[in-house]
Amino acid sequence: MVMTPAEEVVEDAVVLARRWAESTASQQTTAERRTAGRLARLVADPAGLDLAVRFVDRVARPEDREVAARELAALAGAASAASFLSPADKALLGVGSRVATLAPSIVVPLALKRLRQLVGHLKSEAKRS
Secondary structure (H helix, E strand, C coil), X not given: CCCCHHHHHHHHHHHHHHHHHHHHHHHCCHHHHHHHHHHHHHHHCHHHHHHHHHHHHHHHXXXXXXXXXXXXXXXXXXXXXXXXXXXXXXXXXXXXXXXXXCCHHHHHHHHHHHHHHHHHHHCCCCCCC
């Protein structure tokens, strides 16, 4: 089958991308493979992706910890639906969402710390005062 010039460019790009992916995978540490797997599960899980976006937009973004705590409390039911979360993270999110409004100055920073542990290598966060 004869390819058009555009198809040849696409084919070359796919081959190059596969070579880069294989090279990267062969040099990853166990922790990097675990993180990449978690990220892959997150984006493959519609409920997980929704939870992640809601968490970042509604909990991590607000400057006011009480607002963030109310939004964290609103995520109470979402933890069980997110298959990318480990059982420990589901439990942490469940407990955190229940007590967030009672102790926002404690719970919100802990929730943000866990977020940074999970995906800190993917984002840059503005400093909170």
